[in-house]
Amino acid sequence: xxxxxxxxxxxxxxxxxxxxxxxxxxxxxxxxxxxxxxxxxxxxxxxxxxxxxxxxxxxxxxxxxxxxxxxxxxxxxxxxxxxxxxxxxxxxxxxxxxxxxxxxxxxxxxxxxxxxxxxxxxxxxxxxxxxxxxxxxxxxxxxxxxxxxxxxxxxxxxxxxxxxxxxxxxxxxxxxxxxxxxxxxxxxxxxxxxxxxxxxxxxxxxxxxxxxxxxxxxxxxxxxxxxxxxxxxxxxxxxxxxxxxxxxxxxxxxxxxxxxxxxxxxxxxxxxxxxxxxxxxxxxxxxxxxxxxxxxxxxxxxxxxxxxxxxxxxxxxxxxxxxxxxxxxxxxxxxxxxxxxxxxxxxxxxxxxxxxxxxxxxxxxxxxxxxxxxxxxxxxxxxxxxxxxxxxxxxxxxxxxxxxxxxxx
Amino acid sequence: xxxxxxxxxxxxxxxxxxxxxxxxxxxxxxxxxxxxxxxxxxxxxxxxxxxxxxxxxxxxxxxxxxxxxxxxxxxxxxxxxxxxxxxxxxxxxxxxxxxxxxxxxxxxxxxxxxxxxxxxxxxxxxxxxxxxxxxxxxxxxxxxxxxxxxxxxxxxxxxxxxxxxxxxxxxxxxxxxxxxxxxxxxxxxxxxxxxxxxxxxxxxxxxxxxxxxxxxxxxxxxxxxxxxxxxxxxxxxxxxxxxxxxxxxxxxxxxxxxxxxxxxxxxxxxxxxxxxxxxxxxxxxxxxxxxxxxxxxxxxxxxxxxxxxxxxxxxxxxxxxxxxxxxxxxxxxxxxxxxxxxxxxxxxxxxxxxxxxxxxxxxxxxxxxxxxxxxxxxxxxxxxxxxxxxxxxxxxxxxxxxxxxxxxxxxxxxxxxxxxx
Numbered sequence: 001x002x003x004x005x006x007x008x009x010x011x012x013x014x015x016x017x018x019x020x021x022x023x024x025x026x027x028x029x030x031x032x033x034x035x036x037x038x039x040x041x042x043x044x045x046x047x048x049x050x051x052x053x054x055x056x057x058x059x060x061x062x063x064x065x066x067x068x069x070x071x072x073x074x075x076x077x078x079x080x081x082x083x084x085x086x087x088x089x090x091x092x093x094x095x096x097x098x099x100x101x102x103x104x105x106x107x108x109x110x111x112x113x114x115x116x117x118x119x120x121x122x123x124x125x126x127x128x129x130x131x132x133x134x135x136x137x138x139x140x141x142x143x144x145x146x147x148x149x150x151x152x153x154x155x156x157x158x159x160x161x162x163x164x165x166x167x168x169x170x171x172x173x174x175x176x177x178x179x180x181x182x183x184x185x186x187x188x189x190x191x192x193x194x195x196x197x198x199x200x201x202x203x204x205x206x207x208x209x210x211x212x213x214x215x216x217x218x219x220x221x222x223x224x225x226x227x228x229x230x231x232x233x234x235x236x237x238x239x240x241x242x243x244x245x246x247x248x249x250x251x252x253x254x255x256x257x258x259x260x261x262x263x264x265x266x267x268x269x270x271x272x273x274x275x276x277x278x279x280x281x282x283x284x285x286x287x288x289x290x291x292x293x294x295x296x297x298x299x300x301x302x303x304x305x306x307x308x309x310x311x312x313x314x315x316x317x318x319x320x321x322x323x324x325x326x327x328x329x330x331x332x333x334x335x336x337x338x339x340x341x342x343x344x345x346x347x348x349x350x351x352x353x354x355x356x357x358x359x360x361x362x363x364x365x366x367x368x369x370x371x372x373x374x375x376x377x378x379x380x381x382x383x384x385x386x387x388x389x390x391x392x393x394x395x396x397x398x399x400x401x402x403x404x405x406x407x408x409x
Numbered sequence: 410x411x412x413x414x415x416x417x418x419x420x421x422x423x424x425x426x427x428x429x430x431x432x433x434x435x436x437x438x439x440x441x442x443x444x445x446x447x448x449x450x451x452x453x454x455x456x457x458x459x460x461x462x463x464x465x466x467x468x469x470x471x472x473x474x475x476x477x478x479x480x481x482x483x484x485x486x487x488x489x490x491x492x493x494x495x496x497x498x499x500x501x502x503x504x505x506x507x508x509x510x511x512x513x514x515x516x517x518x519x520x521x522x523x524x525x526x527x528x529x530x531x532x533x534x535x536x537x538x539x540x541x542x543x544x545x546x547x548x549x550x551x552x553x554x555x556x557x558x559x560x561x562x563x564x565x566x567x568x569x570x571x572x573x574x575x576x577x578x579x580x581x582x583x584x585x586x587x588x589x590x591x592x593x594x595x596x597x598x599x600x601x602x603x604x605x606x607x608x609x610x611x612x613x614x615x616x617x618x619x620x621x622x623x624x625x626x627x628x629x630x631x632x633x634x635x636x637x638x639x640x641x642x643x644x645x646x647x648x649x650x651x652x653x654x655x656x657x658x659x660x661x662x663x664x665x666x667x668x669x670x671x672x673x674x675x676x677x678x679x680x681x682x683x684x685x686x687x688x689x690x691x692x693x694x695x696x697x698x699x700x701x702x703x704x705x706x707x708x709x710x711x712x713x714x715x716x717x718x719x720x721x722x723x724x725x726x727x728x729x730x731x732x733x734x735x736x737x738x739x740x741x742x743x744x745x746x747x748x749x750x751x752x753x754x755x756x757x758x759x760x761x762x763x764x765x766x767x768x769x770x771x772x773x774x775x776x777x778x779x780x781x782x783x784x785x786x787x788x789x790x791x792x793x794x795x796x797x798x799x800x801x802x803x804x805x806x807x808x809x810x811x812x813x814x815x816x817x818x819x820x821x822x823x824x825x826x827x828x829x830x
Contacts, residue, residue, distance in 0.1 A: 030660060087661050089600040090654040090668060148661060182604075186662055195494045198645055198674055199587070199763025200786055210649050211626065214619040221616070240603040242662020244615045244669065247648035249495045254718050255435070256492050256553065257591055257647020257672040263495065264649065266615075269603050269662040314659050358604025381605060 003133055003409065007401050010130035011123060013394040017106055019043065020119035020393065023083075024099040024108035030084040033145040034060045037083055040122070040143045041066075047126045049141070057145050057156040064143035065162065066122075068129050070408060074136025075165035077404045078371070079121035080154060080362050082147030085110030086385050094386065107387045116388035117170030117377035117396070118143060124401035128408070137408035140164055147362050150186065150306065150319030154362035158369045166332055166407050168400050169363040170377030172385070173356050175392050175399070176349035177336045178375040182236055183272035183323035184360030185281055188265050188304040188314065189216055189289070195248060195262035207298045209264040210246045215292050216301060217241060220268060223288040226280055227273040232352045236273040237281075243267035245313060252313075267307075267314060271358055274323045321360035324367045326374050335403040336376050343398055348376075355381050376400065412810045413748065413803040415532035421798050422511060424448065425524040426504040428488075429513030435489040438550040438558075442469040442488055445527065445548050452531045454546075462550050462561035469548040471527075472567070473534055475813055479541020480820065482812045483569035483776075484526035484805065485559060485767050486576075487552030490515030491790050499791060510794050517790030521798055522575030522782035523548055529805035533813075536806075540813040545569055552767050555591065555724030559767035563774045570820060571737050571812065573805065574768040575782030576761065577790070580745065580797055580804070582738055583758040583780040587641055588677040588728035589765035590686055593670050593709040593719065594694065596621055600653055600667035611665045612703045615651040618669035621694060621706065622646045625673065628693045631685065635678035637757050642681060644690075648672040650718060657718075672719060676763055679730040726765035727773040735777055737812065744807040745781075749800050753781075760786050781805070 022043070028036035037054065044052045044066035051069070054062035064083075070076070088096075088109070099108025106116065125141045140162070144153030171178075193209030200206075225237040246264030247254040272281055282305060293299045307314050326333060328350045340348040356375065366373045376399060378392035379385070427448075433441040442459060449457045449471035456474065459467035469488070475481070493514065499505065504513035513520070530546045545567055549558030576583070598614030605611075630642045650657040651669030675686055687710060698704045731738070733755050745753040761780070771778045783801035784793045 086602075087653055087658050087664070089664065090597075091600075148663075184663070196788065197760070197764075197786065198643060198647075198676060199760040201643065201645075202640060203760055204788065208645065210622065210646050214623060217616060217619050235604065235607045238603055238606060240606070240662065240665055241613055241615050242664060242666055243652035243657070243659035244618075244666070245650050245657070245659065247672075248492055252648075253492045254648035254650060254672060257645075257674040258553075258589070259492075259494070259647060260645065261648055267652075267659050267662040271603055313657075355602075355604035355608060381602070383601065383605070383609060 003405065004402050006131045006133060007127050007405055008398055010127035011397050011401065016119050016123045016393050016397055017390055019122060020106055020111060020116050021099040021108065023115040023118060024111050025097050027097060028083050028085055028110065029087060030146055030148045031061065033083045037062045037064045037143060037145065040064045044141065048129055055157060055160065057153050061145045063145055063153045063157055066141040068125060068135055068139040070135040070138040074408050076138045076140060077408045078140040078142055078164035078167040079125055079400060080142045080144060080167050080169045080366065081114055081118035081121050082153065082362065083143050084146055084148050086113055086148065092384055104391065105387050105389055109386050111388050112172055112379040112382055112385035114171055114377060114379060116379045116393050120378050120393050120397040121170050121400055124397045127401045128405065133409055135408050139404060139408055144362060151321055151362045151365045152318055154365045155319055158365060163369050164371050167366050167371050167373035168403065169361055169373060169375050170396060170400065171356065171359065171361045171375045172379035172381055173353050173375050173377050174380040175340060175376065175378060175396055176353045177333050178353040178356050179326040179328050179333050180274060180352050181324050181357045181359055181361055181363065183276065183364060184321040185270040185272065185278060186306065188267055188307045190302045190304060191216055191264045192300045193260065193262040195260050198258050198260065201260065206260045209261045212299050213246060213264040213266060215296065215299060216266060216289060219288045219292045223284055225276060225284045227276045230273060233273065233357055235358055236271055237276060238271045240269045241266060242269050272323060274325045278320050322364040322368045324363040324373065326372060330372060332372055333374055335406045336399055339399045339402040343395060412532050412536040412538065412806045415535045416528060416799060416802045416806060418795060418799050421524055421528050421802055424528060425511060425516060425521055426513065428520040428523060429504050429516055430502050432502055433488050433490055433515065434492060435551055435553045438488045439465050439467060442467045442548060442550065445469045449546065453534060460562065460565060462558045466550045468550055468558045468562055471530065471546040473530060473540060473544040475540035475542040478816055480571060480812050480815050480817060481542045481545065481569040482809055483545040483547055483572040484530065485547045485549060485572050485574045485771065486519055486523040486526050487558065487767060488548050488550055489553050491518055491553065497789050509796060510792050512792045514791055516793050517577055517784040517787055519576055519782060519784065521784045521793035525783050525798055525802040526575050526805055528802045529809055532806040533809050538810055541816060542813040544809050544813050549767060556726055556767045556770045557723055559770045560724055563770060568774065569776060572771050572776050572778035574766055574778060574780050575801065576764065576766045576780040577784040577786055578758050578761050578780050578782050579785035580781065580783055580801055581754040581758045582741060583761055584731040584733050584738060584756050585637065585679060586729045586762045586764055586766055586768065588769060589726040590675045590677065590683055592673050594621060594673060595668065595670045595707045595709065597705045598665060598667040600664045603663045613665045614669040615666045617704050618649065618651060618671055621697060622671055624693050624697055628689060630689045633680050635680050638678040638762060640763060641676050641678040644673060644675045646671045647674045677728060679728040683725045727769040729768045729772045731772065731777055731779050737777060738779060740811050741781055741804060741808045744804045748803045
């Protein structure tokens, strides 16, 4: 039997869907991944992983690491997927925590980003184990916390020395081989005013912090980032205003509107083109805001960068997420491409994948630590990230298993 | 011995210090309410009650009983204090005497006024004067939240025939002040992930809220200007929250914000109505909506409850416009002149008349009243001149002694007691 057949016969599509459904039944918003992580650790043990550990990133928030031992003569290969899921927009109406199959898809909260990918990667690794083939390099399954918070789980893992040679991060790419993605900077812009009671507005010197913030919003919407435009990534760079809070003092007291507000904070998200750096991005933000300050002596701002992790009420990213830019010629990319073509008869997209390349991902952190990595996952971007095509879940598990086999067998 | 001679500065300072030591931000007034109730019991008030305006938030009401034949006068002062702005560098919840002033958190608005009115009643009690009408000392909760304590008091009683509210007026007799409407404007957007902004329709609620704020700050109200209150009406956005959903999630700024709420504070004058103000605000926002199909808003008016995070005013506070020739004004004015040697200013007091106060609720309920208190508006509302504290207490004591000795019949034959605008 060809070794790829030995692997493929160990992959059961129903098992992938079942694992994904099990994961999607467990709420796991960022910060609340504990139950989902403990469930996954149990499942990895049942699947016969040689070693399963819970690596606590923060109290109650463990990464799950499952290892298949190699003999040490080959490179290490990681499947890395995050367990935390997106918040629900105001208009989400489907049932929560009850995944259902419908029209060839699995629907459920968090399935799209990225529990479908998590299920596929786990079953890919399990297939390598079940195949009985001898592993030279070790295989690691990492179910990580806090990717939506800047990748704190993966960064913690890397800092602790778990740094693989190669990795696939099955973020939503609809089974395209995404080797390039944006960097992500989330930061806070603080504007300071000076309070006075509304009845004293004409009599005491005062500066309305929210009025001043409106100027900052205008300036940030018009900021010009230095970069080389890429026709294949037209939405980079991009800046979104994601949150605002303003009132009295740095505690943002909002219950006393009779006072002129003296502190306001804006939360922004910036997506960096591959040739932008953290430093150039921050400098461009500053020059836009400095221009406001130059025309208004009462405009005082400060950029908090990156926001201290999860400082209330923000809970935003505590880390800058670097971009990833693996050449499409790299053997890892070509391995994914070849197996995708072999199994489907079609060429996958290579390199940039829209809109996925506008996302940051833990692949950026891995790349910064020298891991050659890419994204290849079954789900597609949708408004609610609550669905995945079941055929693609099955396909991605097979491609991941076969691509990894080229490095670890 | 005059009732005024029963006022001791040391006792005033001691009570003011006792009150200032107890934090009492709106919602947390229970400690100070129990403290003043205990004091009033100790001083032998005929009746002291803790009247819960909301669970755990009692008004402390002390009554000196008259024989029932006279005018019932109320002193009404709030126990809740303003939040402390950045830059405040005096010790919190301690009193410091510097020269001729006493400093302490919340003294300015209005624990010094509370102190003066309580000690005025104590002086009246000690004087042994036999009262015809009750003197009611109402230390109320939640004035900064629209006067929920006084609104509750007016519903449950006791309702007086006349009242003095010793808000900061620098011992001027303030017969008119603004009305206050606080409301929330919630702007709705449409959330889309940052990588999808070229593919999906999105609307950033924060950007739209900034547009709304600018329009509201430029709003020209339809009104007949009040000749004596030229600085009104005025409006501003006092606070803002925006993010994902009405919970204002801020932990995922990669999504375009789909909800943003502005808390507004509007000051009206006595020629304006709540309905007129709301109509103007709606018209202003409707004009924006007419120009921009993506602008969608809701008004919450007034925010009925103080659900987190707003805790804003749950009530409209009506304006006050007591005729300046009201008999109560004359009585207090005469005693003020006797105690201080100066004729008090009567009528408008700037910036104080830009404030709302529980006097608006009392006046709206038909209780003639005005403001007369020892402090004045300052940035931190934390100070009182000792002389004013003493003078204020004396004038209030003398006023109460005279008013509560007057027969209720006077109300019937002197229509000026009941005169409304």
